[in-house]
Amino acid sequence: QVQLVESGGGLVQPGGSLRLSCAASGFTLDYYGIGWFRQAPGKEREGVSCISSGDGSTDYARSVNGRFTISRDNAKNTVYLQMNSLKPEDTAVYYCAVRLRVCVLSPGEYDYWGQGTQVTVSS
Numbered sequence: 001q002v003q004l005v006e007s008g009g010g011l012v013q014p015g016g017s018l019r020l021s022c023a024a025s026g027f028t029l030d031y032y033g034i035g036w037f038r039q040a041p042g043k044e045r046e047g048v049s050c051i052s053s054g055d056g057s058t059d060y061a062r063s064v065n066g067r068f069t070i071s072r073d074n075a076k077n078t079v080y081l082q083m084n085s086l087k088p089e090d091t092a093v094y095y096c097a098v099r100l101r102v103c104v105l106s107p108g109e110y111d112y113w114g115q116g117t118q119v120t121v122s123s
Helices: none
Strands: 002-008 010-012 020-023 033-039 047-051 058-060 068-073 078-083 090-098 117-121
Touching: 002 068, 002 090, 020 033, 020 090, 033 078, 047 068, 047 078, 058 068
Parallel strands: 010 117
Antiparallel strands: 002 020, 020 078, 033 047, 033 090, 047 058, 068 078, 090 117
């Protein structure tokens, strides 16, 4: 069975950093699209970043481009999201998800989802 488990969320001050992890089981990351998404209270779920594990191509939302970096460790079947220069508007539950194609930033295109991890940016 496919399972995704997010970790690494927490409380951080504005300007700080966090590193989120998404550990996958039941499949390998190669030739799958893995995306990070977030949803704040009262907001729609939005794409943050994604990586096509087969070819390594990546994509970022304009709001996080230059601050966040997605990466992968195929040996550990894990995808990471390094978040720097965090802002209060980054506060949300962050989810990872799997698509059986190359990555896109559209939540409706993904097949499997993790349970999410809370990120709170506040002074």
